[in-house]
Amino acid sequence: MKPRAKYIFLDFALLTVFLMVFTGCYKKDFSELKLANASPEYLYPLIDAELSLKDIIDPSKKKLNILEDADGFYTFIYYQDLVDQYITDLLKIKDINLSQSVSLTSTEVSGLPVSKTISHNFSNSFTLAASNGEQLKHVQIKSGSIPFNVSSTFKHNVQLTVTFPYIKKNNLAVTKTVSLNYTGGSSVNIVDSIDLSGCTIDLSENGTKTNTISYDAVLKVTYISGNSITAAQKITFSTGIKNIAYSYADGYIGKYSVTIPYDSVAIDIFSNAYAGNVFFTDPKVRAIIGNSIGAESTVKINQLVSSSNITGTTVITGSQINTNIPVLYPSQAELGQTKTTTIQLDKTNSNVQTVFNPAPDKIFYQMSAVLNPAGVASNYVTDQSKLSIRGEVEIPMEGKVTKFVLLDTIPDLTFPSGDITGNGNDVTIISAAFNIGMVNGFPLNSNVQLYFIDDQNRVIDSLFSTPHLIPAASVDGNGKVTAPNSVIIKEVFDEQRYKRVTSAKKGVLYAFFNTAMNGTIPVKIYSSYKIKSNISIDVKANVSF
Numbered sequence: 001m002k003p004r005a006k007y008i009f010l011d012f013a014l015l016t017v018f019l020m021v022f023t024g025c026y027k028k029d030f031s032e033l034k035l036a037n038a039s040p041e042y043l044y045p046l047i048d049a050e051l052s053l054k055d056i057i058d059p060s061k062k063k064l065n066i067l068e069d070a071d072g073f074y075t076f077i078y079y080q081d082l083v084d085q086y087i088t089d090l091l092k093i094k095d096i097n098l099s100q101s102v103s104l105t106s107t108e109v110s111g112l113p114v115s116k117t118i119s120h121n122f123s124n125s126f127t128l129a130a131s132n133g134e135q136l137k138h139v140q141i142k143s144g145s146i147p148f149n150v151s152s153t154f155k156h157n158v159q160l161t162v163t164f165p166y167i168k169k170n171n172l173a174v175t176k177t178v179s180l181n182y183t184g185g186s187s188v189n190i191v192d193s194i195d196l197s198g199c200t201i202d203l204s205e206n207g208t209k210t211n212t213i214s215y216d217a218v219l220k221v222t223y224i225s226g227n228s229i230t231a232a233q234k235i236t237f238s239t240g241i242k243n244i245a246y247s248y249a250d251g252y253i254g255k256y257s258v259t260i261p262y263d264s265v266a267i268d269i270f271s272n273a274y275a276g277n278v279f280f281t282d283p284k285v286r287a288i289i290g291n292s293i294g295a296e297s298t299v300k301i302n303q304l305v306s307s308s309n310i311t312g313t314t315v316i317t318g319s320q321i322n323t324n325i326p327v328l329y330p331s332q333a334e335l336g337q338t339k340t341t342t343i344q345l346d347k348t349n350s351n352v353q354t355v356f357n358p359a360p361d362k363i364f365y366q367m368s369a370v371l372n373p374a375g376v377a378s379n380y381v382t383d384q385s386k387l388s389i390r391g392e393v394e395i396p397m398e399g400k401v402t403k404f405v406l407l408d409t410i411p412d413l414t415f416p417s418g419d420i421t422g423n424g425n426d427v428t429i430i431s432a433a434f435n436i437g438m439v440n441g442f443p444l445n446s447n448v449q450l451y452f453i454d455d456q457n458r459v460i461d462s463l464f465s466t467p468h469l470i471p472a473a474s475v476d477g478n479g480k481v482t483a484p485n486s487v488i489i490k491e492v493f494d495e496q497r498y499k500r501v502t503s504a505k506k507g508v509l510y511a512f513f514n515t516a517m518n519g520t521i522p523v524k525i526y527s528s529y530k531i532k533s534n535i536s537i538d539v540k541a542n543v544s545f
Contacts, residue, residue, distance in 0.1 A: 050532045053397075053442075053525055063266070072527035074397040079390055080265040082365055083258070087293050087385040090256045090371070093139070093244040094129045097147070102219055103234035112156075116223045125214035126240065128203070132254030135210040135376065139201045142383060144244035146194040151236045152180045153187050155227040158235060159220040164194075166202040166214065174199060180235075182224060196244070203251070210251055213241065246383060250332075253295060253379040258369035258387060264307075264362045265391045280399040281522050283356040284346045285316065285363055286392040291329050292338040293387055294380030298324040299369045301343060306360035314360070318350025324373070327387075332380050356395075365391045398479075401444070402519035410507040429498055433538040436489040438470065441530045443481055443516040443523040445472045452504035461501050464491055472516040479516070479523035484530075 053074060054066055067075040100122075108118045128136060146167075152158045163175040174196075180188040203211050219235060289299050300323060304316035320343050328339035347353040369387060372379070448470065450463035468489055473481040493501070515523050 050530050052527055052530055054527065064268070068527050074525050074527065076269065076395045076397065078265050078267050078393045078395075080263055080365075082263045082287075082367065082389045082391050083260045083387070085258050085260075085369070085387045086383075087253065087381045088245075088383050090132075090258075091134065091249065091253045091381065093144075093241070093246060094131075095242050095244075096126055096129065096240040097238065098124065098126045098240045099236060099238045100124055101234050101236045102217075103231055104219075104221065104229075106231055108221075109229055109231050112221060112223050112229050118221050120219040120221070121217070122219065123214065123216045125212055128211040128213075130211055130254070132256060133252070133376070134254040135252040136249055137202070137204040137207075137210055137251035138249065139203060139244075139246050140248035141196040141199045141201065142245045142247040144196045145242050146174075146176075146196060147238060147240055147242055148176055148178070148192040148194060149190070149238040150178055150180060150192075151187055151189045152182075152234075154180075154221055154229075154233045154235070155182050156224045156229065156233075157181045157222040158188070159222075160217065160235065160237065161220070162215050162217045162237075162239070164213065164215045166205050166212075167196070167199050168202075169199045182227070193242075196241075215239070248380075248382050250294075250378070250380045252372070252376045253293075253381060254372065255375060256371040258371065260365075260367040260369060260389060262364065262366055263391070264364045265393050267359065267361050267363070267393055267395070269359075277357065277402045277519075278359045278399060279357045279401075279522070280353070280359065280395060282347060282396050282398065283352055283359075284344055284392075284394040285350075285352055286345070286394065287343045287365065287367065288390045288392060289327050289341045289343070289369075290338045290386075290388040290390075291327050291341070292336065292382075293371065293385040294330050294332065294335060295371050296374060296377055297327040297329060297369060297371050297387060298373050299327050299341070299343070299367065299389065300324050301365070301367050303364075303366040304345070305364040305366075306355045307362040307364065308358055308360040310358045314355050316345060316350060316352060316355055316363075318345045318352070320345055320349060324370075327369075330380075335380050336382060336384070359395075363391065363393055397525035398522050399515075400479075400519045400522045401513050401515045405510070405512050410509065412506065428495075428542045429540070430495040430542055431492060431540040432498060433490055433492040435536045435538060437486070437534040438489075439484045439486050439530075439532040440470055441473050441481060441484040441528075441532075442525070443472050443475045443479060443529075445514050445516070446470050447512040449510045451508045451510065452501045453506045453508055454503060455505045460504050461497065464489075467510070467512070473529075475516045475521075475523060477521070479521050480526075481529060484532075 054068075063079050065077040065079070067077065069075075102120065102122050104112070104118060104120055108120060112118050128134070146164070148162070150160055158180040159177065160180070161175065161177040163173055165173050167174045174194055176192070176194050178190050178192055180190055182188055201213065203209070203213065205212055205214065217237070223229070285304060287299070287301055291297060301321050304321060306314045306316060308314070325341065325343055327341045330337045330339055345352050367389060369389075371387070446469075447467040448464075449467040452460040452462065454460050468487075470487055471485045473485050474483045476482050515521075
């Protein structure tokens with residue numbers, strides 16, 4: 001298994017590839033050995049590589065952007081999407097049911113046997129349920145219907161025509177006609193509906209109202225000779241709206257408090273920090289608000305808290321905390337666009353720079369938002385309108401390190417001794433010397449070590465007799481590298497030592513960092529900085545015949 005190297009700087013690239021040998025990632029067939037020699041010796045090249053910082057950052061990290069400016073200077077931006085609050089989850093058009101009974105007047109009743117046909121006009125209206133004070137004017141319907149249920153106790157033929165003058169499709173008012181022909185019995189019933197897909201509703205009725213749907217109707221009764229007609233005979237008409245989904249709405253959409261889940265931005269490069277004193281020159285913590293809801297809104301960062309493996313939690317303070325920040329929003333002419341507002345905490349308006357010493361591994365966001373905080377206003381929305389918030393932590397790769405310790409555990413160590421063969425004969429390693437040549441183009445010193453741990457969490461041995469220093473590249477007064485530095489390491493494992501470490505169940509990586517000049521000046525990390533490593537293994541083995 002490959003070690004889970006998750007470190008900020010490239011000094012660990014060498015140790016990572018070095019450990020590939022011990023963790024079973026590198027396996028060599030020893031059939032090339034000269035079997036005539038009881039203790040053959042062979043030099044195997046393992047690694048010849050040149051890496052930059054970007055080369056060893058885990059490409060599977062989906063929430064990290066690495067920016068590189070024209071000079072090759074790196075900036076890390078970690079992010080987390082905190083909320084996507086669609087307006088359709090807040091502004092809902094509820095179902096409405098309306099029932100109306102209609103009968104003929106006494107004059108119409110007495111005149112029906114003579115005229116044979118009577119038309120009775122009536123009208124009605126209903127109002128949308130406004131649970132948040134909504135005052136809607138126009139709605140474009142994506143889907144939904146008007147239920148249309150009629151029951152008649154007339155012993156005569158009935159035709160009902162209902163027109164909704166302010167609901168239009170293709171600029172024509174929506175209308176519905178149903179016929180209920182009497183064939184005997186106490187009543188005649190019909191169930192139907194009007195499909196509102198693609199319709200536009202003028203809830204203002206030409207700018208005079210809000211939330212209103214009205215209809216005009218004509219009840220036509222055709223006389224059947226010999227059947228009685230009384231004022232008690234009637235129709236019961238049920239209508240309303242059902243399952244409305246809109247694509248557009250305007251008017252006042254209401255006032256809403258938006259719940260934003262408590263969430264965090266993970267800063268993975270520091271997740272293995274054990275102790276440290278890291279000073280970043282200009283870290284920034286941001287909340288980026290995207291708003292495509294055509295309504296005044298405010299967003300508030302109630303609290304920001306950093307979490308560090310070294311120091312625990314620290315509250316971030318600043319002028320932007322616990323303050324209602326107005327959010328940009330699209331005008332009617334910009335409908336469908338997203339306006340962006342950024343709330344940023346940096347060294348000029350907060351204690352972020354102090355909080356990032358030592359660097360945290362998470363920033364926790366606790367936020368809230370309000371739509372239409374001042375009350376009634378003119379709003380415009382579509383079914384895609386939303387308020388989105390992203391948390392970002394920006395870390396320009398400029399700073400200084402006077403003490404920074406990283407630890408990481410490598411589980412399930414395996415060793416290649418059981419996988420080596422020599423022309424079908426067993427091969428036993430009696431010594432293995434690892435030869436490491438490295439050219440460090442980074443302005444960072446590090447002392448590195450690997451400890452082998454048994455199943456009782458006890459230290460069996462270490463990779464090096466003492467932690468190895470990998471010296472930093474030389475820098476100028478501005479902290480920029482002027483010349484790389486080189487190191488050669490050779491570590492020999494005899495047969496007894498090699499057998500001892502093969503009992504290890506896991507390893508613990510340890511590294512102690514500081515920047516050039518003992519961390520007294522900030523340094524920058526550029527894409528031109530490289531670490532070059534050449535690793536080989538010099539193996540002695542016994543071959544059984």
